[in-house]
Amino acid sequence: MELRHLRYFVAVAEARHFTRAAERLAMAQPRLSQQIKALETELGVQLLLRTKRSVSLSAAGEAFLAEAYQILARVDRAVTIAQKAGRGEIGRLRVGFVSSAAYNVLPELIRRFRISRPDVELVIEELSSDVQLQRLRDGHLDITFYRVDMESVPPIPASGLVRETVLSEPFVVAVPDSHALAGRTTIPLAALAAEPFVLFPRRLNPGFHDLIVRLCEAAGFTPKIAQEAILMQTIISLVAAGMGVSLVPASMAQLQRAGVVYRPLAEAGAHSEMAAMWRADDASPVLAAFLLTMRAVARQEVAGRLQESP
Template identity: 50%
Template sequence: MELRHLRYFVTLAEELHFGRAAQRLHIAQPPLSQQIRQLENELGFELFHRTKRKVELTEAGKVFLVEVQRIFRQLEQAIFLGKQVSRGEIGQLVIGFVSSAAYNILPDILQNSRNSIPNVSLELHELTTDEQLRWLNLGRIDVGFVRPPVDQKKYESKIVFQESLIIAVPENHPLANQDKISLKSLINESFILFPRFLAPGLYDLIISFCQQVGFSPKLAQEAIQMQTIVSLVAAQIGVAIVPESLQNLQRRGVVYKYFVEETPKVSIAMIWRKNDVSVVLERFLEIF
């Protein structure tokens, strides 16, 4: 049984006239009659009552018609979904992001994705840069938003956001009432930092920034997440140099201040595996 046999049957069932059905199908009437007879022989039951004056569906033919029409609707849906998948309009994308991205670029990512690829499901994972690189290697995420630099031999990357550095200090700190804070005034302060291996690019940039005015930060405490760093500042454990957008994280007991000095720019890069781009990921990358 071929699909065309079912199409012939549905057309004849709609027309109940061999001549009109043959005309719609762009074939001659005798071949149509022959194909319907072959279908009935294969099925083992009659589909039509035929007389010289009219053609009628049998009871079995009526039931068969309902099911065949359902099959064609399912086929049309399958074709439609297949085309959507082939164009990257439907599917799933697994995304990693550093915690600070939630305060700058992540909301725009989600909004733009909903507008451009609304039928693509996004699965989000908050991960450090170091964790994202491991997950990319394992195929557990499709794309990441990390603190560069990254290995250009293994990954494709694109800078998607840049910002300055600011200082987070306890609200009762002597410097908290100043409009801007000089980096030199922090020489004797204790700093809260994240371990270097988590995001060496950002870590080295902060250290280099301090060394430009003649000191290396004195470590009071390490913390993995930016939210934890800010919480430790609120607890008066120390001060922290953080990306500018982190001031969107309002925490009682903490104030954010800009530096007198011009700060280096810190970036967020979008990265993905080289030579491993699905159609869905390709559509996602087009957004940026």
């Protein structure tokens, strides 16, 4: 028995007429009659009661029709699910991100992806960069978003991972609002030489930490690290508490907190890179759809920044 036999039987049962059923199926009536007869022979029961003028269902036919409906409905559902999965419209995506990603492209990316793929389950975890990398390699995350110093970190194709820059944004200085530097419109890095710094721990993201240190060294000093914090929100809170100053990505200026102000750096070219990383061998259609949305959001973000530039 094949699925087509079920469809043939359902067509005849609904039409109560072989000729009309054959027309609906776009097949010859004699062939349809042969197929139904073969089905009855295989089952060993009579499904249809035939007269010269009508066709009706036997008791066996009534029972078989109910089951045939369920089987065909499940088959149709299986086909639909398979097609949706192949297009990345259903499934699961596990996303890791550092705290600062929540202040730039990630919220818009998640919003758009949920609109375009409402049936995809998104599992989102805020994690430090080192934990993200390990969970990505172990297969517990599908894609990660983290801060990286693209100049000091070597290419990684040999690791089986793919990295792509999503956003490049300038650094700003976070200072207590009572600080003398808070009155400036821009702050040169050299003006921070004697200031205590609140920074992200190097052990959790060497690239991001080293980038800030390198920028300071290029301005002629090594930053005095007074306090470390693993979340950008905590760094800003510690600055507001007077623990020191910090260099943070410009998007963090959205985090308005009493006691802290943000000022642009006087130096041009001091930028922070937000990168995405995923496994090179991950052929998931859901991931592919997510990457397309990510690139569209990133392009729009770049276009918006260009329009804002003087």
